Amino acid sequence: MSIEAMAMAGIDYSECGIDTEDWELGDRELPPPVYLLADQQSSESYIIEAEDKREMIISTNMVVDGKTSGKQGS
Secondary structure, rough: HHHHHHHHHHHOOHOOOOHHHHHHHHHHHHHOOHOOOOOOHHHHHHHHHHHHHHHHHHOOOOOEEEEEOOOOOO
């Protein structure tokens, strides 16, 4: 049970014999949950997708028939 849950229930954590220093240090020794770890492959694919979108935007602003399309570079 968390200290927050005990506080919401009106229970004093010191009466339950919880040592906050040991409790806090214990959390640091645990590895992060798997769902919080970044997937290397999905991160790389996100970067590639972002670069593809950027290239698409740049290509729409390129000079066509001697005129610049879009507002950039006019």
